[in-house]
Amino acid sequence: MTDAAPPASKAADKGFSSWLTPVRIALIVWAAMSLIAIVARWHAIATLELSDTDDAMRMAQVRDRRHQPLLALHQLLLVQLER
Secondary structure, eight states: OOOOOOOHHHHHHHHHHHHOOHHHHHHHHHHHHHHHHHHHTHHHHHTTOOOSHHHHHHHHHHHHHTTSOTTOHHHHHHHHHHO
């Protein structure tokens, strides 16, 4: 029986392949696609050019909501009355 270490190339390949799991591959692909989408639309993102009505409505809701407390009492009461 010999206790010789495996060649460095095989040890490195095994270490990398055990690190590169399907979940990590999916996360790397997702991050790359997200980065490409952000870079492609960077000008529109920076200038807040809203491409559809849903985006415009969400921006209006955010702007309206920032002047209210985190949980406005009247909104809480309305939710409880609707139940």
